[in-house]
Amino acid sequence: MNEVDRECWLSALTRVPAQDLKTLVETFPSDWIIRPTAVPQVGLGMLKLRDSTMGEAFYLGEFPLSQCRVSVTTAEGLMAEGGALVMDDSAERVEYLALCDAVLAGRLPGWERVLDLVEMGVQLQLETELERKSILAQTRVDFSLLDADAGSDND
Amino acid sequence: MGYVAIKGGAQAIAASQRVCELLRARQAEGTPLATETIEHQLRLLHQRVLSEGGVYHPELASLAIKQAQGDSLEAAFILRAYRSTVPRLTETEVLDTRQMRITRRISSAFKDIPGGQVLGANTDYHLRLLRMELLNESEEQFQSITRDWFQSTTDLALDQIPDTFPKVLDALREQGLIAPSDPQRRGLDAFDITREPLIFPVPRSAALATMARGEQGALLSIAYSNMRGYGDIHPTIAELRVGFLPVMLPHPVTGRPMEVGEVEITECEVVAMYEGNGKADMPYFTLGYGACFGHNEVKAISMAILDRSLQIGMDQGPTNPSEDPEFVLLHVDGIDSMGFCTHYKMPHYVTFQSDMDRLRTTQGKMNGERS
Numbered sequence: 001m002n003e004v005d006r007e008c009w010l011s012a013l014t015r016v017p018a019q020d021l022k023t024l025v026e027t028f029p030s031d032w033i034i035r036p037t038a039v040p041q042v043g044l045g046m047l048k049l050r051d052s053t054m055g056e057a058f059y060l061g062e063f064p065l066s067q068c069r070v071s072v073t074t075a076e077g078l079m080a081e082g083g084a085l086v087m088d089d090s091a092e093r094v095e096y097l098a099l100c101d102a103v104l105a106g107r108l109p110g111w112e113r114v115l116d117l118v119e120m121g122v123q124l125q126l127e128t129e130l131e132r133k134s135i136l137a138q139t140r141v142d143f144s145l146l147d148a149d150a151g152s153d154n155d
Numbered sequence: 156m157g158y159v160a161i162k163g164g165a166q167a168i169a170a171s172q173r174v175c176e177l178l179r180a181r182q183a184e185g186t187p188l189a190t191e192t193i194e195h196q197l198r199l200l201h202q203r204v205l206s207e208g209g210v211y212h213p214e215l216a217s218l219a220i221k222q223a224q225g226d227s228l229e230a231a232f233i234l235r236a237y238r239s240t241v242p243r244l245t246e247t248e249v250l251d252t253r254q255m256r257i258t259r260r261i262s263s264a265f266k267d268i269p270g271g272q273v274l275g276a277n278t279d280y281h282l283r284l285l286r287m288e289l290l291n292e293s294e295e296q297f298q299s300i301t302r303d304w305f306q307s308t309t310d311l312a313l314d315q316i317p318d319t320f321p322k323v324l325d326a327l328r329e330q331g332l333i334a335p336s337d338p339q340r341r342g343l344d345a346f347d348i349t350r351e352p353l354i355f356p357v358p359r360s361a362a363l364a365t366m367a368r369g370e371q372g373a374l375l376s377i378a379y380s381n382m383r384g385y386g387d388i389h390p391t392i393a394e395l396r397v398g399f400l401p402v403m404l405p406h407p408v409t410g411r412p413m414e415v416g417e418v419e420i421t422e423c424e425v426v427a428m429y430e431g432n433g434k435a436d437m438p439y440f441t442l443g444y445g446a447c448f449g450h451n452e453v454k455a456i457s458m459a460i461l462d463r464s465l466q467i468g469m470d471q472g473p474t475n476p477s478e479d480p481e482f483v484l485l486h487v488d489g490i491d492s493m494g495f496c497t498h499y500k501m502p503h504y505v506t507f508q509s510d511m512d513r514l515r516t517t518q519g520k521m522n523g524e525r526s
Contacts, residue, residue: 007406007413014416038407044210044238045415046246047402048345051363052322053424053442053462055341057249058360059348060367061448063211063418065244069407083407087416089212089241101408132399133316134308135258139274143266 004118009104010097012121014086015128018093020120024113025096031075034099038069042089063087066094072102080106161502179224190217202419202449203227207489208234209349209368211418211448228370228493235490247402248412249345252422252446254319255398259450262323263392264426270320275397277452323394324424327440333426334439355481362465362484363458367447370489371454377487378457381464381477388463390425390443390456397421397450422446423455427463441466 004012013021045065048057068091069083082102084094104114180187194201194217205216208231216234223229259275262268274280327333346361353361366374381388399417406413423445431438443463445455461483468478476482486492 006409007411010406011414011416041242041244043242043244045244045402045404046347046349047211047418048247048249049400049446050249050251050341051444051446052252052324052422053444054359055336056343056360056363057341057345058363058367059246059345060364060420060446061206061209061211062238062243062349063402063416064215064241065404065415067244067407081408085404085407085413085415087211087402087418098407105408129256129318130313131305132256132258133313134304134311135275136273136316137311137313138308139259141261141272141274143272145266 004115004122006101006105008122009101009118010084010086012118012125013097013100014088015121015124016117018090020117021093021096021100024110024117025099027113028099028103028110029075033073035071035073036069037071037081038067038083040066040068040091040095042066042091042094045087064089066091068094068098070095070098070102072099072106072108074108078106078108080108082106161504175224188221190214190221193217193220197225199450200225200227202451203371203454204230204234206448206451206454207231207368207370208238209448210234210238212237228489231370232490232493245404247404250400250403252396252400252420253322255396255400255420255422256318256417257320257396257398259397260320260394261392262394264394265323268323268394269326270317276450320396322424324442327393327426331437332440333442353484356469357480357484359462359466359469362480363444363446363462365484366445366458366461366487369454369458369487370492371451371457373487373489373492374457374461375453377477377483378460378464381460381475385475386464386477387467388425388427388443388460390427390460390463392456392459393424393426393442395421395423395452395455397452419449420446421449421451421455423452423459425456425459425463 043065044062046062047060049060050057064087065085066088067083067085069081071079071081073079080102082098082100082105084097084101086094086097088094100114100117102108104111104118194213197220201213201216201220204220204227205211205213207227208216208219210216212234215237216230219230219233219237220227222233257273257275259277260268260270260273262272324333328335343358343360346358346364348361348364351361353365380386397419399419401414401417403412404415405411425443425445427441427443429438429440441463443459443461443466445458445460445462447454447458461477464475464477465480465483467473468480473479473482
């Protein structure tokens with residue numbers, strides 16, 4: 001399973017349709033005890049960038065951010081801790097993500113289904129990358145100097 | 156100037172809001188604009204609002220545009236108002252734009268740059284002629300655009316294309332044409348304009364942050380004054396890049412860095428006139444930097460020119476408006492300037508009454524002196 005690093009799970013899961021995530025979480029047994037281990041929060045993060053000319057740091061602007069950290073105890077006494085931090089402002093979604101993180105990290109019952117969703121997210125991520133690369137491939141330009149190419153524009 | 160509270164008009168104000176809604180909905184057989192439609196089909200307006208609102212929230216930026224009925228200043232204002240109601244949870248480590256997932260990258264300094272030039276989406280080489288066929292674009296034609304694009308890319312060796320690209324400036328730095336990176340500057344704290352007022356002199360990081368959410372037209376206007384001769388920057392674009400920057404934060408449990416999302420940004424680095432004191436110091440090209448949320452090239456270029464002109468003003472004292480930090484930074488914010496402008500529409504009855512009284516008194520005195 002651990003071909004995908006834990007730090008990549010959430011990024012992949014945020015790509016899958018929200019309804020798929022919700023449907024998966026609703027299949028987890030209702031007798032699990034799920035406790036927040038930190039106060040779930042929805043707010044903003046500030047993006048700090050390094051200017052590439054002189055290397056100074058500055059704030060580019062803000063982005064929505066939600067965070068959640070939970071512990072899960074199954075009826076059999078298995079325990080796992082999970083957390084999520086995503087660029088989003090849905091409290092419900094970040095809780096689902098934290099739960100999936102815990103299930104997959106602790107290999108709690110149903111972890112294979114979470115992994116399936118992670119793999120689906122990785123695939124969607126790959127599709128986005130390929131779409132962007134197709135833009136790069138199709139619009140790559142090699143300008144010629146006029147004197148070197150006698151005015152031809154057949155690039 | 157004085158102000159006076161007024162009362163009354165609640166009914167008319169409520170009705171006025173309904174009139175705005177009426178005009179929005181009056182299209183015969185129309186359907187409401189989906190926020191996703193705004194994000195894609197009004198892409199550059201959307202990105203402008205994202206940038207000027209200062210919050211990278213694509214869905215709410217679309218909503219703000221819908222609510223403001225396309226007024227970019229109002230929409231940015233609404234987005235900025237939203238951000239003021241939400242708590243700040245954290246800030247990122249300093250992110251490096253070398254990690255950008257590029258969709259466009261050009262240089263006007265070099266024909267050949269490491270990694271190559273990529274036009275991506277832009278209108279630089281388009282004819283500015285109306286495309287009349289869009290007047291009657293069918294759903295089928297519209298949907299075929301994406302399909303055709305992907306069909307045309309099936310034979311490309313996309314896995315050969317790198318994820319990230321090197322910087323043109325790094326090559327210039329290696330050649331010793333621009334100054335080595337200054338470790339002292341790298342260690343400076345960033346100024347937070349959302350928490351601290353601009354009290355001059357301000358550090359460069361305050362100027363960059365202010366311009367990053369500044370209004371495109373205002374930045375362009377002042378940068379244009381410099382380009383036309385009220386200044387001496389003469390920029391060359393070393394690199395202009397558009398792409399998606401992964402936003403990294405520590406995983407809540409492991410503490411290791413993870414991607415929480417990505418933001419689309421435009422970044423511009425300009426090379427300006429070289430500078431040296433003519434004695435022992437080695438002369439180097441000087442540089443200007445611009446970056447903002449979204450795909451906003453005019454804004455990023457204008458910002459880079461103004462960054463360089465403000466550096467001159469900060470170091471040597473301003474000799475023209477675009478070099479004056481106070482002049483530039485206090486006049487480029489769209490929400491500030493629009494707010495000041497539109498406040499003139501609010502009732503000023505008492506102050507104007509006072510103006511009239513004073514004029515009448517003065518006229519009366521002059522009439523008395525003449526008679």
